[in-house]
Amino acid sequence: MIRRYFQALTAHREGVALGVGDDAALLEPPAEGRVAVSCDTLVSGVHFPEDIPVEALGHRSLAVNLSDIAAVGGRPLWVLLSLTLPAYDAQWLEAFTQGFKGLADRHGVALVGGDTTRGALSVTITALGHVPPGGGLHRSGARPGDGIWVTGTLGDAALGLQRWQQRAGQPLTGDAAFLAARLFRPEPRVVAGQALLETASAAVDISDGVAVDVARLLEESGVGATLELDALPRSEGFIAEGGDLATLLHGGDDYELCFTMPPLGAEALEGLRRRLDVPITRIGTVESTPGLRGADGAGNVCALDVGGYDHFAVDP
Amino acid sequence: MIRRYFQALTAHREGVALGVGDDAALLEPPAEGRVAVSCDTLVSGVHFPEDIPVEALGHRSLAVNLSDIAAVGGRPLWVLLSLTLPAYDAQWLEAFTQGFKGLADRHGVALVGGDTTRGALSVTITALGHVPPGGGLHRSGARPGDGIWVTGTLGDAALGLQRWQQRAGQPLTGDAAFLAARLFRPEPRVVAGQALLETASAAVDISDGVAVDVARLLEESGVGATLELDALPRSEGFIAEGGDLATLLHGGDDYELCFTMPPLGAEALEGLRRRLDVPITRIGTVESTPGLRGADGAGNVCALDVGGYDHFAVDP
Numbered sequence: 001m002i003r004r005y006f007q008a009l010t011a012h013r014e015g016v017a018l019g020v021g022d023d024a025a026l027l028e029p030p031a032e033g034r035v036a037v038s039c040d041t042l043v044s045g046v047h048f049p050e051d052i053p054v055e056a057l058g059h060r061s062l063a064v065n066l067s068d069i070a071a072v073g074g075r076p077l078w079v080l081l082s083l084t085l086p087a088y089d090a091q092w093l094e095a096f097t098q099g100f101k102g103l104a105d106r107h108g109v110a111l112v113g114g115d116t117t118r119g120a121l122s123v124t125i126t127a128l129g130h131v132p133p134g135g136g137l138h139r140s141g142a143r144p145g146d147g148i149w150v151t152g153t154l155g156d157a158a159l160g161l162q163r164w165q166q167r168a169g170q171p172l173t174g175d176a177a178f179l180a181a182r183l184f185r186p187e188p189r190v191v192a193g194q195a196l197l198e199t200a201s202a203a204v205d206i207s208d209g210v211a212v213d214v215a216r217l218l219e220e221s222g223v224g225a226t227l228e229l230d231a232l233p234r235s236e237g238f239i240a241e242g243g244d245l246a247t248l249l250h251g252g253d254d255y256e257l258c259f260t261m262p263p264l265g266a267e268a269l270e271g272l273r274r275r276l277d278v279p280i281t282r283i284g285t286v287e288s289t290p291g292l293r294g295a296d297g298a299g300n301v302c303a304l305d306v307g308g309y310d311h312f313a314v315d316p
Numbered sequence: 317m318i319r320r321y322f323q324a325l326t327a328h329r330e331g332v333a334l335g336v337g338d339d340a341a342l343l344e345p346p347a348e349g350r351v352a353v354s355c356d357t358l359v360s361g362v363h364f365p366e367d368i369p370v371e372a373l374g375h376r377s378l379a380v381n382l383s384d385i386a387a388v389g390g391r392p393l394w395v396l397l398s399l400t401l402p403a404y405d406a407q408w409l410e411a412f413t414q415g416f417k418g419l420a421d422r423h424g425v426a427l428v429g430g431d432t433t434r435g436a437l438s439v440t441i442t443a444l445g446h447v448p449p450g451g452g453l454h455r456s457g458a459r460p461g462d463g464i465w466v467t468g469t470l471g472d473a474a475l476g477l478q479r480w481q482q483r484a485g486q487p488l489t490g491d492a493a494f495l496a497a498r499l500f501r502p503e504p505r506v507v508a509g510q511a512l513l514e515t516a517s518a519a520v521d522i523s524d525g526v527a528v529d530v531a532r533l534l535e536e537s538g539v540g541a542t543l544e545l546d547a548l549p550r551s552e553g554f555i556a557e558g559g560d561l562a563t564l565l566h567g568g569d570d571y572e573l574c575f576t577m578p579p580l581g582a583e584a585l586e587g588l589r590r591r592l593d594v595p596i597t598r599i600g601t602v603e604s605t606p607g608l609r610g611a612d613g614a615g616n617v618c619a620l621d622v623g624g625y626d627h628f629a630v631d632p
Contacts, residue, residue, distance in 0.1 A: 017350055021536075022388065022456075023383075023387035023520060024353055024384045024388045026351070029345060029351060035343045035351065036340040037341045037394075037429060037442070038340035038429055039397075039430050039442050042433075043433050046435055067339075068340045071340065072338065072339055080355040081355075082356070112353065113353060113355055115355055115356050115357050115440075117357045117363070118359065119361075119362055120438075122433075122435060122436075126442040128353065136334060139338050139339070140338075203339075
């Protein structure tokens with residue numbers, strides 16, 4: 001299985017002295033700088049619907065891990081894939097590796113190791129990347145006066161999940177299909193993360209909803225903020241499908257980046273936008289008063305619920 | 317949960333610029349050398365009995381991953397822990413982290429990241445280590461004439477599993493308790509792996525049984541071998557509990573190292589033994605004829621079955 005499906009994913013990537021198939025991979029990171037590492041598990045029925053297209057699962061599993069590397073400003077290099085499957089299924093593996101490889105190739109990421117085991121379907125990926133010496137975005141650097149920004153649009157994936165679950169056997173089309181694609185094939189903001197290394201004061205990727213992820217960033221930074229609710233960026237598909245404010249604020253699985261940065265002059269801001277491959281939108285301002293607030297267009301300000309998503313929330 | 321149980325495991329370890337709690341860890345490996353990385357998943361009921369003592373599971377999950385780092389001659393530095401649990405259980409987490417921490421502390425390994433999710437119990441650990449420039453043991457370096465060696469004793473864990481499953485509610489004592497401890501609390505051969513860096517021509521850790529793991533090493537090296545069956549090292553407990561040759565050859569979960577090396581003079585061999593913290597035993601000789609054979613004391617030689625353990629063996 002390893003030879004047939006996974007050695008094709010090892011690709012050509014710098015610094016792989018020993019790849020898939022031995023006890024451990026031996027890697028040679030760039031001489032200068034730091035190694036960024038993250039590890040995420042996706043469990044069937046928890047992190048993705050059980051009827052997700054398998055090729056999309058291959059893409060998505062890698063995407064959520066590359067998103068973590070992007071959130072610290074890293075350049076992804078290598079990944080390890082640990083796959084737990086109920087049974088050997090050649091067609092399933094073919095589709096999974098196809099989705100995985102499409103995204104891996106675009107980012108020049110090589111599979112260097114992992115594991116296959118039998119059990120309830122879940123996918124664990126460890127992603128390794130590189131950041132320049134002394135570099136790397138943290139959650140803890142936001143300062144009062146910084147703007148709060150996001151890449152792309154919010155809430156699409158959560159609304160896409162609703163439409164997917166409501167589809168009743170019919171294929172999705174139009175706006176609903178767009179939203180489901182945002183759920184199933186998120187685009188990790190790898191270019192943006194690296195472009196923000198010099199500029200952003202803090203960053204986080206939005207996995208559990210912008211409200212809770214911003215709240216985490218603020219807490220780590222020891223600050224608060226007010227979000228301008230009308231400024232939250234929404235896609236045409238989101239608007240057409242009737243997405244609401246709750247979904248914008250609390251819908252998970254966006255895998256956009258949220259970052260803070262000191263105010264930039266118009267020219268510097270234009271320069272930053274040109275280095276990004278995705279639009280960015282300012283959605284609020286960091287303040288010294290702790291807590292997360294929302295302001296509407298009429299100037300009303302209220303505290304935002306940031307319970308967010310907790311896999312173990314129903315337990316004490 | 318992360319704060320309460322896992323930040324205590326981050327310990328003090330060199331090179332951690334950003335540890336548990338951000339999107340990714342930022343690590344600074346030693347300037348010279350390579351990074352060894354491996355990733356293993358342990359699924360309940362597949363890789364450990366469902367009634368394993370939880371503290372032992374914490375130890376064992378880390379041990380099998382450190383064993384992979386040991387098998388390439390690495391010095392373990394950092395680990396990521398991805399834990400999938402059916403429900404939040406404070407007592408369970410307490411016991412698991414205790415077992416994990418005991419072994420992590422002894423090897424100076426720091427937890428730098430990971431994930432907790434809800435689902436069927438499984439544990440995925442990614443271990444990172446360091447090997448000197450150009451170094452690292454592979455499976456592919458064995459040459460005809462090399463001796464085949466193992467650390468410690470074989471078959472204990474497999475026999476321990478039998479005794480554990482036969483215990484019928486009674487606590488294990490004496491030799492059976494020793495064997496179960498070899499199953500539940502394997503000792504990764506980290507010191508031995510590093511000591512063998514200059515000497516061994518190839519190495520593998522024994523996870524699926526010495527026969528199949530040696531066969532893998534031989535295949536990667538393009539050679540064959542004959543094992544001296546009477547030489548396979550067995551513990552007093554293994555002998556007392558009636559362990560047989562099949563268990564010695566095919567019992568999994570030993571997590572001893574198997575390695576090959578050119579013949580050493582008596583003095584060099586003594587020097588090597590002194591650098592190890594575990595006895596080593598020569599069990600055979602690498603030959604140019606492919607395949608794995610066993611020779612008994614009377615000089616009879618026969619091919620060894622190396623079907624070994626395959627999680628997906630029952631599927632086509």
